[in-house]
Amino acid sequence: MDHSVHTQQNPAHQSEHPEHHAHHTHPAPTAATTWRAAAQATLHCLTGxxxxxxxxxxxxxxxxxxxxxxxVISIALAFVFGYALTMRGVLRAGVPLRQALKIALAADTVSILVMELIDNTVMVAVPGAMDAGLAQPLFWASLAFSLLLAFLLTTPVNRWMIGRGKGHAVVHAYH
Incomplete structure (x- = not known):
């Protein structure tokens, strides 16, 4: 007998056989899945x-x-590209532009803010990094180090937010 037909004929069926409906529940996220989600969210933000x-x-x-x-230009462009990458996926899911922007703001603002604070602090703190030309290894090494440090220090922030249903957790419904 078709299960849906049987359920329609006997609504009490669901309470009689709860084992058939156990597949509808989702297990609580483990520490490993939360860290993995945080690392993925941070990598996504780091890209933008x-x-x-x-x-x-x-x-x-x-x-x-x-x-x-x-x-200032770097920070502004980091926010623009960070939000744009999130919005691209959300818009692809059919979400209207205004709602996609709200989702991107909720998902990325704290992550980008923390990341920008860290990487720009490093760039300014490394002697000569900001004054080095684009052809200078000091410029690129400092920038690479600043982005790596930003990733490492922002991942726990994103884990904390995802664990509370905030940050990138709000985007997962649209992927």
Whole structure:
């Protein structure tokens, strides 16, 4: 007999045979899955941040802008690219633009903020990194180190947020 037909004929069937419906429940996330989700969310954010950060540093350095202006451009572009990457996936799921923007803001703001705070602090703190030209290994080594450190320190933040249904946890419904 077809299970759906049997259930319609006998609504008490669900309570009579709970083992048939156990597959509808989802187990609580384990520490490993939460860390994996946090690392994936951080890597996703890092991609957008890195694109914006590198582009901002290249623009500021090539244009000979003051370090503060270069940092501001880098931060602005990191947010733009970070949000854009999240919105791309959410829009692909058929979510309207305004709602996709709200989802991206909820998912990425804290992560990008923490990441930008870390990587720009490193870039400013490393002597000569901001003044090094684009052809200088110091510039690229400092930028790579700053992004690695940002990833390592932002992952626990994202884990904490995901564990509370915040941050990138709000995006998972659209993937």
């Amino acid at each position: 941040c890195a694109i914006g950060e590198v582009l901002g540093m290249i623009i500021g350095t090539a244009a000979g802008l003051h370090n503060a202006a270069t940092v």
